[in-house]
Amino acid sequence: MNQFRKTLIGAAAAALAATGALAETELTVYTAIEAEDLPRYAETFNKSHPDITVNWVRDSTGVITAKLLAEKDNPQADVVWGLAATSLLLLKSEGMLEPYAPAGVDELDPKFVDKDNPPAWVGMDAWVAAVCVNTIESEKLGLDMPSSWKDLTDPQYEGHVIMPNPASSGTGFLDVSSWLQIFGEEEGWAYMDALHENIARYTHSGSAPCKMAASGEIPIGISFAFRGAKSKAAGGPIEIVVPSEGVGWDMEASAIVAGTAHPEAAQKLIDFTVTKEASEMYNVGYAVVAYPGVAKPVEHFPEGLLDAMIDNDFEFAANNRARILEEWQSRYGSKSDPQ
Structure with a gap:
């Protein structure tokens, strides 16, 4: 032409x-x-x-x-x-x-x-699960720095932890489905029973727990690493913890x-x-x-996170989604934020 x-x-x-x-x-x-x-x-x-x-x-x-x-x-x-x-x-x-x-x-x-x-x-x-811990608020309350998922069931954290509702948040669902894979079904629900005792509330946003930890509204927020890195880059006094048992994604x-x-x-x-x-x-x-060779380091992204990513069974998570959410709601929905 x-x-x-x-x-x-x-x-x-x-x-x-x-x-x-x-x-x-x-x-x-x-x-x-x-x-x-x-x-x-x-x-x-x-x-x-x-x-x-x-x-x-x-x-x-x-x-x-x-x-x-x-x-x-x-x-x-x-x-x-x-x-x-x-x-x-x-x-x-x-x-x-x-x-x-x-x-x-x-x-x-x-x-x-x-x-x-x-x-x-x-x-x-x-996106990968992580725990955001406000270092200032934790120190005020005398809380130890957690290093594992099971640490969060310690009575010292009662009322000081929030996490997303898996029915409304993809982050919440990857947490729950990964715990069932990491610990097995029976132990996974037992773990969540114990964690529930320390949960102050369940949010409808996956990023909210980390944002709230960064602002000092709560000492510990179960969220995802990207949100933690952004909050830390913005000056939030948080430590991003990669639990030792592995993390869902x-x-x-x-x-x-x-x-x-x-x-x-x-x-x-x-x-x-x-x-x-x-x-x-x-x-x-x-x-x-998704595109190989593109990824560059993200500021404040926690070390060891990629190695901690579990071999996630997406088919298990998808095929059992309705059953998992129904069980979760019956056990823990009482602490969920209103829609």
Whole structure:
């Protein structure tokens, strides 16, 4: 195509856009990504696709998962971008995802890609459990620095620990499902019974416990390492503890919702989520990303965390989600924050 023709086409497109004749597609995107990260993701995507508007619907992992399941027969979302892989495995089992192999998917670390061909979902990054301890408040109360999950059941911590509700928080669910894997079912529930005695409350946000520990509202918050690193970088007087038994983790992943009215635009968005550029953005807050060779050290990310990540059984977590949450609610829901 010669330069004159290119110029004509560009001018025509500009004219159509100016008159509103150039079609613009709006995608409804459900997400559990941290709210402060959403604008830069959309802005970067729109540099290549200015004709596609991303309308975010953002909430915690459990809320978004429940919303998608409730809308199964009448989907309202076009794309899910940044939801726990365990949730996407559940949606996949319900036939709610549209398989698609995005351009460049072969460049990703295989553990971040659904095993089916074409894959039903693709991963972005991983987030890992950790414990945020306010050193100033702990010292005031004479609390020892915990080093393990089981340390947190010590009576000295009664009323001084908070953690996320697994029904509403992906972080809370990865904690509970990982404890059942680390300790086994019987001992895992016994551990949570003992921990419950020390829990002041269960929040509906995975990041809230660490934020509250950093602000001094509570001495100890069970959260995730990324939030701890951000809080510490912002000046929070916290120590990020990696429990010695190992830590649970999950990955943020994305998928096209089956039945979308905008499949081509949805595919373009999923194509973007697996690019090197996107992984570079994920690495701003996550030390583990899907695109190999991209990850750079995250300030204040605790040493030894990656080695402490358990061999997480995502299929166990997804297949037993409803049973686990029902049991958890019957045992511990009385201390949960109101919705």
